[in-house]
Structures are given as C-alpha cells and as structure tokens.
C-alpha cells in the first residue's frame with residue numbers, strides 16, 4: 001500500500017488509514033470521486049496515484065487549505081516556497097520573524113504560510129482575530145519539514161484535483177448533472193468528541209444534516225463512505241451508533257485500528273478510540 005503523503009500537514013490526516021479506506025472506494029463502476037472535507041487531500045492524492053477514478057472534486061471550508069491546494073499545482077509557488085525556506089534559517093528566532101512578516105503582510109503571503117506550517121509545533125493551524133486584525137499564532141516546533149520531493153509529488157498528482165471552498169452540503173448540491181451511479185463520495189467530517197481545531201463550530205446539528213446528506217446520496221446511487229468515531233476519550237457517539245443500527249440495511253460499519261489518545265496535549269489513559277469507516281452496501 002502507498003506510502004504517499006500530502007505536503008500539507010494537517011491534524012486528522014488519513015495517511016495512516018489509506019490501507020483501510022482505499023479498498024472500499026471503487027466497485028468497478030465509479031468514475032468520479034467527491035471529497036467534501038478534503039483537509040490534507042491525502043485520500044484524493046492516493047486515489048490519483050493508483051488511478052482509481054477519472055475525475056476528482058474536493059472541497060474544504062477553510063480558505064487557506066483550499067488556497068494551498070490550488071497553489072501547489074503551480075511550480076512557481078513551489079520554487080517561491082523554497083526561496084522562503086532558504087531565506088529564513090531553521091531556528092526559533094527566524095521562525096518568529098517569519099510569523100511576524102506573515103502577520104505584517106496581513107496573512108496574504110501563502111509561501112510564508114506554507115513554511116510556517118512546515119516549522120510549527122503541531123499540524124494545527126491557528127489564527128486569531130478577523131479582517132485586518134487576523135493573526136497567525138501557531139507556535140514554533142523545533143523542526144523544519146520542508147520536503148521538496150514531497151511537494152513535487154503532490155504537485156504532479158494534484159493536477160487532477162479540483163478543489164473548492166465552502167460548506168459540504170453546498171458542494172455536494174452543486175453536482176446536479178452527475179450520474180450518481182458513477183460517483184463515490186468519501187467524507188471525513190469533523191468528529192464530535194475530539195478536540196481538533198477544525199472541529200470548532202461543528203455541532204450536533206451539522207452531524208445530523210451530514211448524515212441526512214449521506215442517506216440522500218446513497219439513495220441516489222452514489223457509493224458513500226465516511227469516517228467517524230464511535231468512542232473517544234470518554235465520549236460515546238450514541239446518535240451515530242443508533243443511526244448505523246437503524247440503517248444497517250444500507251451501511252456496514254468497519255472498526256479501524258487508530259488511536260487518538262495521545263494526539264492532544266493532555267494524554268488519555270482510558271479506553272482506546274473506536275474509529276469507524278461506514279461503507280454503503
């Protein structure tokens with residue numbers, strides 16, 4: 001199975017679970033892959049590498065994620081990122097200068113943003129304020145993961161990716177003319193019960209709308225696969241568990257070997273995370 005990785009480092013990347021997810025995405029009839037919660041894009045990139053689909057449409061709510069995806073398609077962006085990496089030495093002082101320069105430039109320079117992500121403490125981008133007060137405040141990570149080879153691979157594969165910005169339902173709704181019998185949807189929404197930064201604002205109601213959406217596209221004929229958790233750090237996703245029971249004629253539940261107990265700064269000694277992959281029959 002693929003060792004491929006995205007050059008956009010993001011918490012929640014499915015890189016380690018590609019071996020569990022990819023075998024479910026294609027049944028021989030699907031031409032188009034829709035990924036409404038793209039994140040690092042590693043699932044799409046792995047599918048492109050394996051030539052699983054003809055068309056790829058991705059989406060994410062975060063503008064900066066979408067911008068980085070689209071810019072990585074341009075070789076000039078990669079060279080500009082390399083120049084920035086060469087200009088700032090790999091130490092804390094230079095990192096803070098880089099962050100200051102990015103904030104002084106009103107958070108517009110994506111070559112600086114990309115390099116901040118490579119040197120940051122975690123894979124969680126953090127901004128505070130809004131409009132002219134917007135500031136990036138991700139802490140220094142004592143590392144520099146700048147990797148030209150990885151960027152170039154991402155660049156080559158991502159030429160087939162079409163990435164849009166917006167909410168997942170609007171994105172899925174925009175494909176009025178698709179033959180859903182030829183579509184796979186892989187969805188990896190924020191999980192209730194985890195602490196990832198991108199969960200901010202994701203509510204129980206979003207979860208309900210999301211599941212309704214998955215039912216709708218399953219009914220239209222799409223192959224629908226989505227990731228989630230049944231249990232994490234004392235949180236039991238009872239609504240999801242009940243939903244899977246109610247729709248067990250349409251969806252199978254696969255329990256995956258993934259553990260989020262050590263991913264937050266506060267470790268958890270209790271029961272292991274129960275990460276699931278929900279796959280339409």
Ligand SMILES: C[S@@+](CC[C@H](N)C(=O)[O-])C[C@H]1O[C@@H](n2cnc3c(N)ncnc32)[C@H](O)[C@@H]1O
Nearest residue numbers: 012013014037038039040061062167168188198
């Ligand atoms: C669990 S991450 C996806 C990770 C991805 N599968 C990967 O391998 O990197 C969830 C993503 O959903 C995005 N997101 C959050 N709310 C959203 C919404 N309402 N519509 C679309 N995307 C959303 C976040 O910005 C984040 O990138």
